[in-house]
Amino acid sequence: MLKELLTFIVSGLVDNPDEVLIAERRRGDLTILEMAVAGEDQGRIIGKNGKNINAIRQIMSAAALSRGGRLTLNIMG
Numbered sequence: 001m002l003k004e005l006l007t008f009i010v011s012g013l014v015d016n017p018d019e020v021l022i023a024e025r026r027r028g029d030l031t032i033l034e035m036a037v038a039g040e041d042q043g044r045i046i047g048k049n050g051k052n053i054n055a056i057r058q059i060m061s062a063a064a065l066s067r068g069g070r071l072t073l074n075i076m077g
Contacts, residue, residue: 002031002071005063009056014041029069033060036076045075 003024011017016038025032037045046053057073064071 001067002060002063003033006033006035006056006060006073009059010035010037010045013044013052014038015044016041030072031064031069032072032074034074034076042075042077 003022006022007020010020010022014020014037019036019038019041021036023034025034035045044052045056047055053073053075057071060073061071
């Protein structure tokens with residue numbers, strides 16, 4: 001569910017939604033999501049002063065917490 005939610009959010013922000021790749025790993029109650037987007041879309045994901053990525057992380061953390069877990073979100077460059 002978390003991977004699908006992140007895919008939905010990020011695909012709406014980028015110009016190349018077909019190039020959004022997300023890997024999910026779990027360690028106990030911790031979910032680790034690693035995201036890669038096209039080079040020209042990285043700025044859109046990060047946003048001015050990191051506002052977009054911080055908002056995405058807050059949404060994703062709240063979703064993980066509602067399921068009783070924790071989340072780490074990494075952007076692969």
